Amino acid sequence: MDTDGRRANGLKYECLLFDMDDTLYPMSSGLNLACRKNIEEFMLHHLHIEESEVPRMCLELYREYGTTMAGLKALGYEFDEDEFHAFAHGRLPYEKLKPDAVLRNLLLSMPQRKIIFTNADEAHAAEVLKRLGLEDCFEGVICFETLNPPTETANYTDALDNDAVLAGGEAEHKKLDDAKKESSHSKPRILCKPSLEAIEAAIRIANFDPKKTIFFDDSARNIASGKAAGLHTVIVGKSVPVAGADYALSSIHNIKEAIPEIWEGEGEQQEQVIQPSAVETVVLA
Numbered sequence: 001m002d003t004d005g006r007r008a009n010g011l012k013y014e015c016l017l018f019d020m021d022d023t024l025y026p027m028s029s030g031l032n033l034a035c036r037k038n039i040e041e042f043m044l045h046h047l048h049i050e051e052s053e054v055p056r057m058c059l060e061l062y063r064e065y066g067t068t069m070a071g072l073k074a075l076g077y078e079f080d081e082d083e084f085h086a087f088a089h090g091r092l093p094y095e096k097l098k099p100d101a102v103l104r105n106l107l108l109s110m111p112q113r114k115i116i117f118t119n120a121d122e123a124h125a126a127e128v129l130k131r132l133g134l135e136d137c138f139e140g141v142i143c144f145e146t147l148n149p150p151t152e153t154a155n156y157t158d159a160l161d162n163d164a165v166l167a168g169g170e171a172e173h174k175k176l177d178d179a180k181k182e183s184s185h186s187k188p189r190i191l192c193k194p195s196l197e198a199i200e201a202a203i204r205i206a207n208f209d210p211k212k213t214i215f216f217d218d219s220a221r222n223i224a225s226g227k228a229a230g231l232h233t234v235i236v237g238k239s240v241p242v243a244g245a246d247y248a249l250s251s252i253h254n255i256k257e258a259i260p261e262i263w264e265g266e267g268e269q270q271e272q273v274i275q276p277s278a279v280e281t282v283v284l285a
């Protein structure tokens with residue numbers, strides 16, 4: 001990482017890294033729940049996983065691998081990633097998301113680089129940002145496709161023997177255990193938060209100094225990894241900090257009251273140094 005070329009701008013923080021879902025809008029929007037239901041339906045109808053196993057497995061894989069999709073792939077399930085994303089996000093109640101002028105004005109008043117870092121796919125990120133009226137507030141979006149380019153998604157069946165792939169019921173637990181044991185040589189693994197590797201990849205791709213960057217996320221696991229990567233961290237949607245969090249914001253709207261340092265030094269130097277080319281996948285200008 002080379003930040004030497006970037007001029008010091010007199011600000012304590014140079015970059016703000018935002019998770020999107022349940023961070024830029026509240027969990028109460030219902031998108032999260034609807035998304036989980038869609039994923040469960042995909043597991044049931046497309047992967048033919050036993051109905052009684054689906055909810056628990058969906059949650060366990062999410063917890064263990066960062067996303068349910070990453071967990072399913074690690075277990076050896078074969079499916080098209082775009083199809084999965086289209087199914088998971090295709091019928092979400094996006095109409096629940098309304099333009100957020102308060103957040104928009106806050107974001108536009110922040111002198112730092114602002115980047116989205118989401119495990120979701122590009123289409124979902126674009127739709128959410130459009131609905132929130134924030135599509136022009138960020139320099140770029142680091143999303144599923146950024147960290148998992150199509151050329152690296154072959155041979156995932158190597159992870160497990162074929163006879164283990166479509167077993168159901170109690171076998172799922174054994175498969176999860178097996179997959180964990182095999183994970184060192186199961187490839188390619190989906191790269192996503194909360195893995196430290198994913199966070200380090202984001203740092204590399206967007207070329208920012210973690211020590212001068214604040215990371216906002218609603219997931220305690222992601223925050224813990226962000227801290228391990230050297231970022232300043234803010235847990236969003238909670239009123240008290242979790243492990244690894246420097247700050248807690250019950251709502252992203254409270255950002256100015258909680259972290260006035262973001263704006264400090266702004267008056268000394270208004271010029272904002274932006275390197276749009278640093279982000280490989282710029283979904284939005």
Ligand SMILES: [Mg+2]
Binds near residue numbers: 019020022
């Ligand atoms: Mg989130």
